Amino acid sequence: MTAPGSDDFDGSLRTAAMAWLDRKSTPDSLVVTRQDLLDFTFEGQRFPLIDNQLGIRKPQGFRAALSILTTYTSDRQRPPYEDAVGPDGFLRYKYQGDDPQHYTNRGLREAHRLGVPLIWFFGIRQGLFLPFYPVWIVADEPRNLQVAIALDEAQLNLADHTSLSPLERRYSERITKQRLHQPVFRQRVIQAYETSCAICRLRHASLLDAAHIIPDRDDRGVPAISNGLSLCKIHHAAYDANILGIRPDLTIQVRTDILHEVDGPMLKHGLQEMNGVALTMPRRRLDRPDPDAIERRYEIFRKAG
Known part of the structure; x- marks a missing residue:
């Protein structure tokens, strides 16, 4: 010793x-x-x-x-x-x-x-x-x-x-963002949503992301829990691609053309059946999505559709 x-x-x-x-x-x-x-x-x-x-x-x-x-x-x-x-x-x-x-x-x-x-x-x-x-x-x-x-x-x-x-x-700033800011934001959001996808309730942490409501490239895209959503990887990708959106009443809306597509079980059960589902909310009110951010992001979705 x-x-x-x-x-x-x-x-x-x-x-x-x-x-x-x-x-x-x-x-x-x-x-x-x-x-x-x-x-x-x-x-x-x-x-x-x-x-x-x-x-x-x-x-x-x-x-x-x-x-x-x-x-x-x-x-x-x-x-x-x-x-x-x-x-x-x-x-x-x-x-x-x-x-x-x-x-x-x-x-x-x-x-x-x-x-x-x-x-x-x-x-x-x-x-x-x-x-x-x-x-x-x-x-x-x-x-x-x-x-x-x-x-x-x-x-x-x-x-x-x-x-x-x-x-x-710029290289140093990128390291700081990737090594600390992004992991901290991810963990804070996922913990706020009790390690669950806010859309489908999937509870495998390794398959969850912290999705920005207002993208972080936007000046208003702050790394705050109220600007984040805990989403599984498929729903995060669908949200970013405007395949689905979140209405101001915190209900999921799937794009109309996607609702009319015919494909395999992932499309049917993973996306189409999410239309009209209510978003799961964090227990603490201050962690819940910023209404202004949700509304601004929904307008982007609506225009994309």
């Missing part, structure tokens, strides 16, 4: 924690609970992966932080991501409080200096987190009380992030 706090112990712990997360992650369950993270064991002893009260886990005796955590907040409390991304496309993570010398903030700086990987636990719902790992701290920005985070090796290997070319910035 290696000594707690030694470099060997630190490296072994990080490796074991990420391997454990690999085993916990399945196509039907990518998230972990707070209790799971508090109950993690290493070399026969309980070794929490998160701090019970602080956002940064810097174990006693360790030089560098082990993990960072973003607490769940509802869409109406703050913009989900806009204030967390820098002009270089890298995500920022705020210090613990406003004291750069707090031991957790020193742990972030040591993680940067040593180049060690961390785990980022991002809140999806109360007590439920989507883990991102390994991530690296690529810059310390004490004036703004924050650090810059690389979400994968492609971002890590970019040249000096303070002098990226326009092409490199």
